[in-house]
Amino acid sequence: MTTILLTGFEPFAGDATNPSGDAVRLIAERWAGPETLVSEVLPVEFAGASARLGALTREHSPDVVVAVGLAGGRTGLTPERVAINLADARIPDNVGDQPLDRPSVAGAPAAYFATLPVKAMTAAIAAAGVPASLSHSAGTFVCNHVMFTALHETAAAPGIRAGFLHVPYASENAPDGASSLPLGDIVWGLEAALRAAVDSPVDAALPGGTLH
Template sequence: MTTVLLTGFEPFAGDPVNPSWQAVERLVREWSGGATLVAARLPVSFDGADDALLAAIEQHHPDVVIATGLAANRRGITVERVAINVDDARIPDNDGAQPVDVPIEADGAPARFSTLPIKTIVAALHGAGLQASVSNSAGTFVCNHVFYTLQGLPGLRSGFVHVPATTELAGDDALAPDLTELVRGLRVAVEAVLAHEGVDLLVSGGTLS
């Protein structure tokens, strides 16, 4: 049976919750299907997140890893294409660290790409009536850091998905999804990965800027 590891992050930047972990934890709790889903909560820490990720992989021996994080300024679920080899923090992490222009791996590749079928996932989300797109930048904070580390691990299908702020964080933003919608979106994404075989959809996912 295929084992899928989902990760989300603890709260940061003064927020009381992090929707990435809320959605992951709830999906794993409610999941029923032909695969085993397990979850791990990662610290918002440049030093600690990799250790927590690697410990979860060592514990669960997953076939697929889908890491998630919060992109509060985005609309919809964004499926990341590429991680870049740099930490450049606009705000401190939860340990107070704020690296600027520091390589994640001194001798690492400039970039590493998702091995998930990113366009298939986006198409499945659209088919479920959910707002979603391919993202070509995972930022330069801890999300990108974890994504870059993850894509350097052999033998896994893996990638990163950003979720938007929910109504709990977005206040009076009428367009913000609730947690139930995020859970539904992650379920669709997982099911799309599990059902996918062969090459990804050859459809445009690019942007002009």
């Protein structure tokens, strides 16, 4: 039985909600398989989020890991292609940690490519009628840190697919003037991405592994 680990994030930076966490909860409520879905909403904390993701990965031995976070200002869902080994925070996390020019994992490679079929996921989201594009930067905040952690945790197990996907604000709670999508569309797009993450071949043009 295939196991999927799906994570979102709690609210941060003064927001009352976080569409990544809200969407993950909704997907978990209506998940009908056939895969086993393990889901959790992570804290927006550099140390706490990476520790919890690592613990979940070791506990459940998932075949697919998809972490989801908010990228305010984006107009659609954006699978991420690369995680870099850098924590450089513009604002503090939810416990006040604000690393500057710090590696996510000391001694690890400079970057990891996602091992998810990110092009197929992007195409599947778009085919579901939800705006989507492939992204080449997950930033340097907790989202990138979690993506790097997921890829580092699974690097020794080449059969595991792992990566990250950003979502925009949900229209129901978006700041005035911010780009957004209805939460239902975000959920629909994420479900399409999960199906592609499980069923699609890894992108032929996308190298897996590390960058040095």
